[in-house]
Each structure stands twice: as structure tokens, then as C-alpha cells.
Amino acid sequence: MNLFSRFRKTERKGADSSVSSEELTDIQSVSEEDKLVDTILSLHPEWTVPQEQEYVLRFLANDLNPLKPNQLSLAGIDIDVDDRSGDWLVKAFFRSSVSQPVKMGPVELLLVTEDGKLAASKEFDMQELGEIKPATASPWVFVFSKNEQFLKEAPESGWTLNFNVQSLMPHRLALKPEWEQSLADNQKKALQQVVDSLPKLKPRELNMTGFQALYQEDGKLAVALLIRNGYSRRINLEQLPLEVIDGAGDLIAKGTFQLPPLEVDANTTTPWTFIFPADSVQKPDADLSRWTARVPR
Template identity: 50%
Template structure:
């Protein structure tokens, strides 16, 4: 099936998902007034040889598009077709730009959301395949979500949308609690952010606990500072956390359960540092070797 076979006279433009272009490409040179709307012009990929009848279909759809604000990038949903052979979803949409200069993008993760913003599918696409998008234009495209990238049982009803995954775009970040921001100098905050950036990449649903500083106090209490790493695209809330600290020799030097009040929230795709204090009665640090140590959640 060719790409033109997906677009039909019966298609209609659905929901539009627009973002500020700086979310993807940084600052813009767009000189247009921030209040003036931009009507995007239909643009075809330079390699396409579009039949006359198909041009009519594309123009009809493009005429249904709402104007954009300046400096926006948008995905306008059209329709979804399921491939019976392998269960893939072919998602028809316009990629639009209201920038006053051409734009070419690289790898971007897209998500499908139903009318209630529940995620239906997610997949990374190479936008270089779309070619250079001219200024203030709309380019029709088919984004194919393989079956293993789809989380829903069936194609959604009206009101669904295709969108840029902004959480994925911004990369993994340091989620510093306000108490830490007040106590730590700016230089140390920047150092923590660099350490977090250099940590191994997390899986999309992974939550990981990585120790980065441990101190045995004179009163024999143990202060363990830990990175709580959240690879999910939703925040996690911690109310109770049973932890143990294991030294370089595999010895358990501390074990305790911490009630977190207020609840400790770790934002999506973020790492939050936190210090847990084990009182002396929960610590057995005799001959402990902290040259290497591990923080583990007790199951």
C-alpha cells in the first residue's frame, strides 16, 4: 500500500496538538507578532509525485486546519487505520510549523492519547524522513506504530490526538526538593545535576535507588544519601520505604523502614536525592567497608 492510499476523501481533521517550538529547537528567529495567527500552507515531500486527485484530498484536509500561533510546531490528527496483517496502527496526521524559517528535526518520541488523555501508544520516529519543512507549512504524513508500541486494545473513538512526548524530549532531570535548594549552594546543585545526567539510562517504567554518599556519625547513626530515580512518565509518590544498606563485602550495615510525611514525590523522568537517617539501634557498622555500598528496598 502506497502512502497516498491511506488518505481518503472521507477523512477529516481531528484534534490539534501544538507546542512552542523552543521545546524542540530552542530559540526561534520568528519576527512575527506574538498575537498574529499563522495559516499554514500545504507542503508535500519533495520526493512525492502526488496525483491530481490526491492533491485535491490533501488540499481539502489542509483547509480544515486551524491557524497556529507564531513559533509553534503541531501535529494535527486525521485518522488511524489498523493493518490486519500485523496489528500496526497507521496514524495519518499533518506535521505543521508556524516558524518563519524552514525546519528539519531528528529523532522524536510521539504518543497517542485518547479523548481523556490516556496513553494509547508511544514510539520514536526519525523526523528527518519527513524532509525539510518549509516556513509556515503543513506536511501530511503517516506515522506507523508497531503492535509492540501500542498499549490499547482497540483504535480509539473520536477525540484522540497524536502529540510530542515532552517528558521524553526534555531528557532525564534533577528533581531537587525545595529544602535541598535552600541548603545547597548553586555550585553543588549544578554538580548534582551533572552526576544525575551521567548516570546509566533508566528503562521507561524503572524506579531505581542509587546511593551516592554515606556517613557514620559519632553517635553511630548512619546518614545515607540516595538518588531516587524515576524512569516513568508519571510521578511516583513514596509514603513508606523499607531500606537496607549493604557494604562492599555484602554485609548489611543498616536496615529500617521510613515513613515519609509529607509524601515524597519524584517527578516523571527525574531523579530526586534524599537523605535517610538510620538511628544507632538499626546500625551494625563494625568493620564496615564503605568503599562501595548499595541501598536496597527491602521486599
């Protein structure tokens, strides 16, 4: 690892963020006194770091504030921008005050500006850091490519690198009050089974999956969709253009819906029914055994 090789600064530009170890791992917190834990520098065993560089990292690590017991923390150091690729190289210490070694898997990290704006997000495989020893601060470089950035420029100071705890929670069904009240328990259970059977969403993917379509007596078409949110934040839908296609590829109905707005929480699936007026139904006798709903291009 040579991404730290030119790093000579002894002033951190980033801030600290911390979570309880129970939120990220299956390690149970041990009841302890409110004794704070100092962390010391720990370098990855495969790293070869020049002595001058190690001195700078040790200076920075020793200057970090102590952690409460049973915490995992990311302490921002600095951000470099790759002139060729535009990648943001976010340097940070991964710190642990857990009393036993910690190994982690994939987790989404959020780069947040000092004023709370989401600057970038990406899922990282934290196994690459290896085993995090107790009371240590391990430096690492987290690379965010251009398609994972949401701002034109990297934040300069006061930013934080945060664990997205929500991304580790199982994707769940979230029913609006009208659905909660109208569905029987067995219907809710069946809907949950449908959600569980769907392919896993990619990070920052918004997906719509149809599960019921019915012609009504007045010629309208009612289409029930599962709106699946793979983003790390709530999505608000205020207007949605939608078209329904049958198994033969023919257009059944097309329209644009004004919504309340419809809020879909992070990492959840919310069902919603869209009713196409009769004059927007172009194929009133379509076979609805096979159909798809999509946002028109």
C-alpha cells in the same frame, strides 16, 4: 511510504495541538501582526502517492484551521491498529507557520485521549520527515508499538498527538525545600556535577543511584540516593522497598519505606535520604566504599 495507501476517509478523528517554534527549535519568533497562516499539503519527496490518495490528503489539509505565526502543530488524522503486531499507526499532519524551513531532531510525542489520559508515548527522530517548509502540512505515520502503549485500546476520536516539550529540556537537579535549605552552594554545585556525569536516562526509566551511605551511632544506616525520573510525567512514590548490597554482594540492610509521598518531576533528579532502623541492618560492619541500593525483586 505506503502506510497511507488504503486511507480513503475524508473525516479526521484526531484534534490539533500546537506549540511555539521557540519551544522546539532554536528559531527565534519574528514579531508579526496577528495574521493567521493557512497551510497547504506538502508530501515527502520520497513518497509515491496515488492520485486518489493525494486528493484525500489535500482535502483534509485544506480543511485545517489556520495557525498563528511561528507555530508548530500536529493535526491528528486517524489511527489504524496492525492486527499482527498490535502497533498503533497514528496518522497526523506536521504543520508549520514558521517563516523559514524547519529541521528537527529527536522529540518525544504523547498520544492523549479526549479526556486527558496518556494513551502512548515514544521518542521519534523527526529528521525522518525531512525539511518542513513554511506554511505547509506534511502527513506522516507515527508508529507506537505495544510496549509504548498505556491503554488496552487505541483512542477513537478527539485524541491529540502532542510534542513533549519537557523532553527537550536538559535533565536537571530538583531539590526538596529541606535539601535546598540545608545544603551550601558548593554542595549543590557538587551534587549537580554528579547528576550531569550520570548516563542519560532512557524514556520511561526510573533509576536510583546511591551517592552516600553512613552508619549512625545508634546502629542505623543512612543511605542517600538520587532518584532519577526519565518519564514524561511526575512520579509519586508512596512506598518503596529497598535493599543495600556491598561490594562483595552481601546484603547490608533491607526494608520498606513509607513516603510522604515523594514527588519527582518529569525529567529531573531528586535526592532523598533513607534511614534503615538498626534491626534491619544485617551487616553493621560492611565496607561502604562500594555499595549499591536497589528495589528487591
